[in-house]
Amino acid sequence: MQSHIKLLLLVTGGLGCALSFLAGRATAPESSHDELLRLLARQGEQLEALETRLGPASQQMRCAVAAPAGAPGLDAAWLQAELARILHEELGSQRAEEKGPRTPAPEPSTESLMGLQEGHRLLDEASRSQRWREEDAQAMRRAMRELNGAQREELRRRFAVFVNAGGVDVQVNGPPF
Template identity: 40%
Template structure:
C-alpha cells in the first residue's frame, strides 16, 4: 500500500510541476510579445516620418564657421611642417674614402692570403695557422681584414679546410 501512495504522489507532483512551468512560461511569453509589439509600433512610426521633417531645425542647430576652421587648420599645418623641418636630421655626410693601406698592412694582407692558400692546398687549418692569421689581422685595414676573414670562413664552410685548432679558427 505504501508503494502505491508513493507512486501516486510522484505522479501528482510531476503533473503539478509540469502545469506550473507551462503557466509561468506563458506569462513570460506574453510579456515578451507585448514588448516586441511596442518596438514594432515605434519602428513603424519612425519609418513613416518624412525625412525632411526628421532633420533638426537649422535655426536651432549649432553653426560652424568653416572659414575660421580652415584658417586655423592651415596655421596648425604650417607650424607642424616648420617644426618638422627644424627637427629633421641633416643629410648624412658621406663617409671618408678609405685611406691607402700602409706598407705594413699590405704585407700583413699578403701574408694572410699566402697562409690561406697554403692551408687550402694542405686541406687543413692548424692552431699555428690560426695564431699567424691573428697576428696578421692586427696590421690590416678593415677592408683587408673583412676580405681575408670572408675567404677563411668560406673555405671552412665549403669544407676545403679541415679545422684542427683548439678553440676558434682565428
C-alpha cells in the first residue's frame, strides 16, 4: 500500500512539473533572437566607430617627466637620480628656511586679551550654571571678534570639552557662538 502511495506521489509530482513547464512555455512572450543579435551588432558597430575615432591617441602613452635627450624609453636609473635631486633641493630649501631668523609672534593686543578673558569668563559661568544660552552665544560672538586664530581655537576647545563631558546643556538654536 505504501509503495502505491509513493508511486502515486512520484507520478503526480512529475506530472505537476511537466504541466508547470508547459504552462510557462505557453504563456512566455515571443522571444526573437534576431532582435538581440541586431542590438549586439549595432553595439559592435558603435565600438568600432569609437575605436577608429580615437585612433592612435588611445594607443599612445606619454610620460610627464621629460626623458634625457637621446633616450628611446624611460631610464629607471635616470629617473631615480632625478627624483633624488628634486628631493635634495626641496629638503635643502626647507632647512634653509628653518635656519633663517625667526620672527617672534606678535604680542596680542589689549582688545584681544580682554576678549579672551571675557570668553573664559563666559565659559566659567556656563560651567557653573551647566547651560549655554542664546545670550551666552551672542556674548561669545562679540568677544571672539577681537581674538586671533589661536585664541579662538583655545575657547572652542574648552567649550567642546565642556559639552562633550556633559557638563553644559546647549540651549541654542544654531551655532553655539
